[in-house]
Amino acid sequence: MPHGQDVEDDTADHSSKYECLECGAIVESETHPGECPECGGDFQNRAKSLE
Numbered sequence: 271m272p273h274g275q276d277v278e279d280d281t282a283d284h285s286s287k288y289e290c291l292e293c294g295a296i297v298e299s300e301t302h303p304g305e306c307p308e309c310g311g312d313f314q315n316r317a318k319s320l321e
């Protein structure tokens with residue numbers, strides 16, 4: 271029963287982008303990066319993964 275399962279495009283990207291509210295640095299991370307390494311500002315989840 272080979273069903274040609276070549277649909278391996280399951281790019282369930284768990285990471286989302288966070289943008290520093292202070293300097294605008296973009297960080298891609300699975301979890302909240304905490305504070306910006308550049309300026310110590312707060313990160314804001316930029317692109318919420320489509321659910």
Ligand SMILES: [Zn+2]
Pocket residue numbers: 290291292293294295306307308309310311
């Ligand atoms: Zn920053």
